[in-house]
Amino acid sequence: MKNNALSWMIGGPALTGGVNRSAELFAKACSRAGLYVFSNIEYHSNIMGRHISYRVRTSDTPVHSHLEHVDLLLALDAETLFGTPEYQDYQRHGGHLHRVAPDGVVILDAKAKVDHSAIERDDIHVVALAYDDLVRESVEELGITYNARRHSVMRNMVPIGASCALLDFDISHVLSLVAEVLPAHRQDMVEMNRHVLLHAAEQARRAYAKEEFHVTLRPRPERNGHMLIKGVDAVGIAKIHAGCAFQTYYPIAPASDESVMLEGHQTSYPIVVLQAEDEVASMNMAVGAAHAGVRAATSTAGPGFSLMAEGLGFASITEAPGPVVILWQRGGPSTGLPTRQSQQDLRFALQPAHGEFPHIVVAAGDAREAARITHMAFNWGDRYQMPVVVMADKFIANSLVTLDDLGLDDLPIDRGEYWTLEMNGSEPYRRHRLTESGISPRAVFGTPGGQYVTTSDEHTERGRIDEQVENRMAQMEKRMQKLELAAEEIPAEWQYELVGPDDADVTIVGWGSTRGPIVDALPVLEAEHGISANFLQIRLLRPFPAAVVRETLARARRAIVVEDNYMGQLGLLIAEQTGIKLERMALKYDGRPFSQDEVVEAVCEHNEADIGRLVLSHP
Amino acid sequence: MVVADTERLTAKTFGVEDSHPDWCGGCGDFGILSAVKQALAQLGRPPHEVAVISGIGCAGKIAHYINAYGLHTLHGRALNVATGVKLANQNLEVLVAGGDGDGYGIGAGYLVNSGRRNLNIAYLIHNNGVYGLTKGQAAPTMRRGQKTKAMAEPAIQESVNPIGLAIASGYTFIARGYAMAQRDLVSLIVQAVQHRGTALIDILQPCPIYNDLMTIDFFRGRDVGHNRIYRLTDEGFDGRVHDPSNQDEIVAKQQAAIAKSFEWGDRIPTGVLYQLDAPTYEDELAGRLPDLASNSLLDLATPGQDISRLQDAYR
Numbered sequence: 001m002k003n004n005a006l007s008w009m010i011g012g013p014a015l016t017g018g019v020n021r022s023a024e025l026f027a028k029a030c031s032r033a034g035l036y037v038f039s040n041i042e043y044h045s046n047i048m049g050r051h052i053s054y055r056v057r058t059s060d061t062p063v064h065s066h067l068e069h070v071d072l073l074l075a076l077d078a079e080t081l082f083g084t085p086e087y088q089d090y091q092r093h094g095g096h097l098h099r100v101a102p103d104g105v106v107i108l109d110a111k112a113k114v115d116h117s118a119i120e121r122d123d124i125h126v127v128a129l130a131y132d133d134l135v136r137e138s139v140e141e142l143g144i145t146y147n148a149r150r151h152s153v154m155r156n157m158v159p160i161g162a163s164c165a166l167l168d169f170d171i172s173h174v175l176s177l178v179a180e181v182l183p184a185h186r187q188d189m190v191e192m193n194r195h196v197l198l199h200a201a202e203q204a205r206r207a208y209a210k211e212e213f214h215v216t217l218r219p220r221p222e223r224n225g226h227m228l229i230k231g232v233d234a235v236g237i238a239k240i241h242a243g244c245a246f247q248t249y250y251p252i253a254p255a256s257d258e259s260v261m262l263e264g265h266q267t268s269y270p271i272v273v274l275q276a277e278d279e280v281a282s283m284n285m286a287v288g289a290a291h292a293g294v295r296a297a298t299s300t301a302g303p304g305f306s307l308m309a310e311g312l313g314f315a316s317i318t319e320a321p322g323p324v325v326i327l328w329q330r331g332g333p334s335t336g337l338p339t340r341q342s343q344q345d346l347r348f349a350l351q352p353a354h355g356e357f358p359h360i361v362v363a364a365g366d367a368r369e370a371a372r373i374t375h376m377a378f379n380w381g382d383r384y385q386m387p388v389v390v391m392a393d394k395f396i397a398n399s400l401v402t403l404d405d406l407g408l409d410d411l412p413i414d415r416g417e418y419w420t421l422e423m424n425g426s427e428p429y430r431r432h433r434l435t436e437s438g439i440s441p442r443a444v445f446g447t448p449g450g451q452y453v454t455t456s457d458e459h460t461e462r463g464r465i466d467e468q469v470e471n472r473m474a475q476m477e478k479r480m481q482k483l484e485l486a487a488e489e490i491p492a493e494w495q496y497e498l499v500g501p502d503d504a505d506v507t508i509v510g511w512g513s514t515r516g517p518i519v520d521a522l523p524v525l526e527a528e529h530g531i532s533a534n535f536l537q538i539r540l541l542r543p544f545p546a547a548v549v550r551e552t553l554a555r556a557r558r559a560i561v562v563e564d565n566y567m568g569q570l571g572l573l574i575a576e577q578t579g580i581k582l583e584r585m586a587l588k589y590d591g592r593p594f595s596q597d598e599v600v601e602a603v604c605e606h607n608e609a610d611i612g613r614l615v616l617s618h619p
Numbered sequence: 620m621v622v623a624d625t626e627r628l629t630a631k632t633f634g635v636e637d638s639h640p641d642w643c644g645g646c647g648d649f650g651i652l653s654a655v656k657q658a659l660a661q662l663g664r665p666p667h668e669v670a671v672i673s674g675i676g677c678a679g680k681i682a683h684y685i686n687a688y689g690l691h692t693l694h695g696r697a698l699n700v701a702t703g704v705k706l707a708n709q710n711l712e713v714l715v716a717g718g719d720g721d722g723y724g725i726g727a728g729y730l731v732n733s734g735r736r737n738l739n740i741a742y743l744i745h746n747n748g749v750y751g752l753t754k755g756q757a758a759p760t761m762r763r764g765q766k767t768k769a770m771a772e773p774a775i776q777e778s779v780n781p782i783g784l785a786i787a788s789g790y791t792f793i794a795r796g797y798a799m800a801q802r803d804l805v806s807l808i809v810q811a812v813q814h815r816g817t818a819l820i821d822i823l824q825p826c827p828i829y830n831d832l833m834t835i836d837f838f839r840g841r842d843v844g845h846n847r848i849y850r851l852t853d854e855g856f857d858g859r860v861h862d863p864s865n866q867d868e869i870v871a872k873q874q875a876a877i878a879k880s881f882e883w884g885d886r887i888p889t890g891v892l893y894q895l896d897a898p899t900y901e902d903e904l905a906g907r908l909p910d911l912a913s914n915s916l917l918d919l920a921t922p923g924q925d926i927s928r929l930q931d932a933y934r
Contacts, residue, residue, distance in 0.1 A: 227933040237929045245920030246706060266907050270919035272706055277732035284696040288703025293917050314693050405930055413922040445688045446708055448667045453682050453689030
């Protein structure tokens with residue numbers, strides 16, 4: 001019997017299936033019941049019809065990743081079990097039946113054309129329920145005439161109700177959320193949905209052959225009140241908190257959810273969200289706003305970031321205070337895998353435009369980090385007067401995670417050095433004045449007496465176009481020097497973290513969202529495989545904390561780089577910055593995030609033999 | 620450089636004594652610069668309340684020669700940067716300047732979409748038909764079949780119609796000026812800045828080095844015996860929409876402006892081709908957040924906003 005340790009999945013067609021709403025309803029119910037939840041989605045770049053799978057993992061302790069197996073598989077269609085038929089041009093996916101753990105349960109529609117003999121698993125149980133019949137009976141029980149076109153949308157509630165029954169989970173946690181998750185125009189269907197849930201639970205209890213399922217969910221009321229939030233929303237809240245006045249964007253997966261969330265708050269907070277004509281415009285609008293004195297940001301994915309290149313260089317040479325650019329990575333190159341995971345853009349983010357210029361690149365490991373780093377990014381943009389790229393990805397953007405709060409309240413606010421008229425005497429203002437630190441106090445547009453012009457051309461201290469050699473060298477050195485200052489000043493906690501014991505058999509090295517599965521894998525490696533492991537998470541990628549990485553790796557007995565890309569880009573960066581070439585790699589470039597199990601598998605394999613480059617995928 | 624608000628503003632106030640234009644002798648940019656400074660003096664806003672955002676090319680350098688806040692940005696991106704500046708601080712008087720290649724070529728998408736927004740800014744396009752700083756290639760305004768001495772072959776692409784494009788994009792003030800007709804140009808710039816909404820002035824100018832077709836003599840009409848440049852007002856043309864609620868009048872005035880926009884050759888019209896009072900982008904934003912009607916984001920968006928309610932929504 002496993003209490004509260006559940007791996008659950010629902011699958012079905014996009015839009016018509018109601019996969020997202022049902023999964024998020026179940027995840028929220030678990031969260032409200034005081035369980036720790038991690039929930040992630042896989043979906044196609046498609047509006048209607050293509051397959052979606054949505055996982056929910058629960059635990060009594062904090063959880064940050066998914067597992068390979070599922071205890072419960074909820075199928076809204078046959079494709080969820082078997083994938084797409086092979087008579088199509090190619091099999092788009094192989095279904096999820098193989099993920100069901102021994103003794104696990106598949107909940108499916110008894111009336112769907114599911115070939116039960118094709119299940120070919122005698123180690124799992126099948127709970128077949130007539131989804132549409134249950135909906136009809138529930139509706140009619142309320143004295144309402146059943147109308148398939150209107151009422152069949154509720155069929156996604158059938159496997160949810162059945163889940164509650166099998167898990168012995170108090171269904172009132174789900175019932176009480178129905179009104180919250182249904183949109184305003186569907187509020188008349190709250191009672192009907194509740195009836196469907198209850199009816200399905202009752203039928204599932206009858207249909208399930210065994211006495212009891214091996215996982216139960218027991219509410220933890222003492223832990224009530226925590227958040228369940230996606231990365232895009234966490235970052236949006238952080239921007240509002242930081243006083244970001246201006247957010248620009250062009251619609252793109254998986255980034256635009258963040259901007260759309262912010263759009264919803266324009267009537268209550270001083271933030272303007274501008275949907276621009278492309279990412280060139282997004283970037284340059286944000287640069288203009290930053291120069292004019294407000295905190296400005298933009299948000300995009302790889303294809304949009306490609307268009308922002310020019311503007312980043314412009315922001316940097318003109319020493320704009322920002323903007324903050326959130327780069328929600330997805331599978332590239334080009335259009336690539338628009339809705340899938342990758343960490344392919346590290347090298348690009350480090351050198352996103354022509355010429356040599358300073359900018360800060362920092363990577364978040366999860367939703368909470370993404371929020372906190374976003375807050376700090378505005379400080380660094382203001383203080384060092386350069387653009388800041390915050391790297392996150394689809395896995396962070398779309399995954400739901402349980403948090404107590406975003407941890408923003410205690411973070412400092414630093415708007416950097418301002419210029420005032422008194423500082424000048426009779427001298428004209430020098431926007432790019434050469435100073436010991438490299439930072440020139442900035443005059444906000446509109447400040448009396450501070451008029452200056454600056455330019456994307458190389459320029460003098462006063463911002464005048466200039467091609468003279470001594471000035472060129474002085475301004476180049478001034479700008480680049482600010483990176484050294486940032487490296488000195490940015491506190492260690494924002495640069496890196498060593499998770500786990502100081503001394504360990506294995507040191508896992510990573511950046512960004514692999515943090516979740518790696519952190520979850522550490523205790524499993526210790527408990528189940530006897531491998532003591534720690535995790536060096538590198539957050540600050542430019543300027544790079546070379547000394548501490550070199551020192552940590554020198555102490556490491558066996559170091560493994562874990563990354564969601566083909567090239568092992570962090571490994572390459574470490575080699576460049578420290579001279580240490582890490583031979584052991586665990587890479588994934590199948591467009592899917594690492595699971596906890598895959599990290600465990602990678603470490604175990606590397607521990608057994610010198611395999612160098614290990615590529616993982618579990619389709 | 621500090622100018623008290625009470626000081627009388629003159630064109631000289633907006634000059635930068637120790638920064639000298641590196642334009643060629645006889646360049647139309649000098650005329651445009653002079654007109655901008657005179658217009659700013661007439662408009663009465665002190666230099667620190669003005670921001671000049673310019674593109675890349677000869678025209679883009681104009682920001683360096685005006686005593687105001689300024690950003691000399693990227694090729695074709697001046698409107699984008701200006702949009703950010705204006706939204707950050709609505710109290711600034713924002714002037715945008717750039718060449719015809721900058722605006723109608725590499726920045727054409729931004730020109731179109733900025734028209735849709737109707738932000739309260741003015742955009743001056745220096746139109747000399749050529750890419751001067753890269754030594755005379757044809758700009759998007761160079762007519763098909765034309766060949767300057769710098770071009771290897773005559774142009775085989777159609778030219779863009781700036782006025783027609785501006786109408787189609789939703790600009791609410793559209794004018795054409797001529798760099799050498801100073802008094803008229805000053806007046807047009809003043810009207811453009813005073814107009815509530817995005818104003819576009821297509822300013823014809825000679826490039827004495829690379830465009831041997833659109834010369835001062837051409838505009839003066841030496842060959843045809845009369846000045847090619849004429850004022851629309853002299854012919855009773857009225858581009859202003861008098862009743863903005865009258866959709867028929869709007870369409871009629873837009874059609875009239877487009878018809879005029881094709882006039883080229885022996886006679887070239889200048890002046891205001893179209894003007895409409897319509898809600899600005901700033902008006903729309905104030906509709907969402909009333910505080911923005913009288914305050915700028917710069918004043919409102921202080922760091923440390925209370926987010927407890929936002930966080931609670933996810934509990």
